[in-house]
Amino acid sequence: MIKVVGVRFKKAGKIYYFDPMDLKINQDEKVIVETARGMEFGMAVVLEKEVKDDEIVSPLKPILRIATEEDISQSAENKILAHEAYKLCEEKVKEHNLDMFLVDAEYTFDRNKLIFYFTAEGRVDFRDLVKDLAAVFRTRIELRQIGVRDEAKSIGGLGCCGKPLCCSTWLGEFQPVSIKMAKDQGLSLNPTKISGVCGRLFCCLKYEHETYEAVIEDMPEVSSIIQTPDGVGKVIDTNVLMEEVKVLMDNKDTVDIRKYKTHEIKVLKKPKRSQDTELKALEKELKKLED
Template sequence: MKIIGVRFKSVGKIYYFDPQDTQLTEGDKVIVETARGVECGDVVMTDREIDEKNFKNPIKPIIRKADERDLKSIEKSKQKEAEAFEICRKKIEEHKLKMDLIDVECTFNNNKMLFYFTAENRVDFRELVKDLAGIFRTRIELRQIGVRDEAKMLGGLGICGQPFCCSRFLGDFQPVSIKMAKEQGLSLNPTKISGCCGRLMCCLKYEQDSYEDLLKHTPKVGAIVKTADGKGVVQEVNLLTGKLRVKMDRSDNVVTVKKEDVEVIKDGNIRVDKNELRALKGLEGK
């Protein structure tokens, strides 16, 4: 069957629907039914042939292509979201709540408003919800999000000078670990390997597969190797150039050799010790 891919946020997960007989192109807006109710999304992929057996859940059909009335309703919702943001921010100040409002979202049929916020600890926002429900006369939902989601929503520039990957093209966050930074030979200085969100940079994931492949064919630091000049211990490794610095057993000289020119007697291991993990605690979180 043919399906289309639909996004509900500029950078978000793609959901699949059956277009039925509706002719659609990328950039069109469609009205669909989701787990959250009726929503309007952007078509980002068209005419993809798939085998229904590969999907656990049945593919739902679209309700219709968005018309002029739908587009006007969306525009009104955006204005309402901007007003709701200011009202909620003032109410947070009135209630002296330790939370930061990040974004407001109205569902397409206006039966619910979602307020996204960050906070260091749990927040008792019951009175705030009562106030907001009284003002907007609709269902109110407050969602606490992590610092990565905050960065994705707000956007900004990374240390590379480019807009955040998460707000530009990453649909989902991929798991990133301290071990990746270690395997890539990066300094385990938190300011060097963490993004503006205070967590490990998402881009550590991009080249990890290549580094893992290189590590399979390259002696690691601590490896005992045999060179043309005798046995020694690998002191330093440059994975990209394939060059090793080896401290010789007998002379204590340090020589630079290519990985192809050595024979591995006993390979080393890449480990993150407890002290390093303790110092970098929290960087792997959401």
């Protein structure tokens, strides 16, 4: 087990582990840490704890010191300089007529590197742009292409729920999301209706999916033949939230449809397993939209 402190460098950014050394660090305290790209300014969001060796990326970098007033002032100044650099880079992108969209810019804490984040449809030859920027800022320049989800996280916005995007407010890391999650939750399978501002499936489809999966395990599939307290019937619909099934009773004289809780029924015969062609078609359509 290794003692670590979790540090975040951006709002809703990924949490990285660092060696606290002999420092006594409080919650949300500003710190200066050593990273692969030099000294960085961050916030301690996870207090000292012990983790297994396989949960960290070796070698574990140290926390150099608790940030001073001078450090905090320099970090604020870096943000102002990065904003100015962003505007100048936008002009340079137009001058070079490059097919790319500039998203953000940031300096490392020690200003040894200036990083520009951008999105583009394909590969971009920005070698001449880098030369121009290096001549102006006289520091190492890095242009980093990011995906649409990272773009939404950086820019922010409002979701269809009317609240600020999860990714830009609190979601530290993106989780894989599939259209099967929407299907399990009984949502519309139209990709345009279950996709966020980034054009990808809603991150929130992931939040409750484990609960849905646990309930679905105990529910019969549609078209299953089941035994109910009132006789044998066929499942024609399911309600996962209510843990309830709608059953067409085996009554040849009249149409008799009833509802039962899952604990009240017993599956007698499962439907023949068939390929879910609709789901596969939707996954292909979603892939086209993402490409």
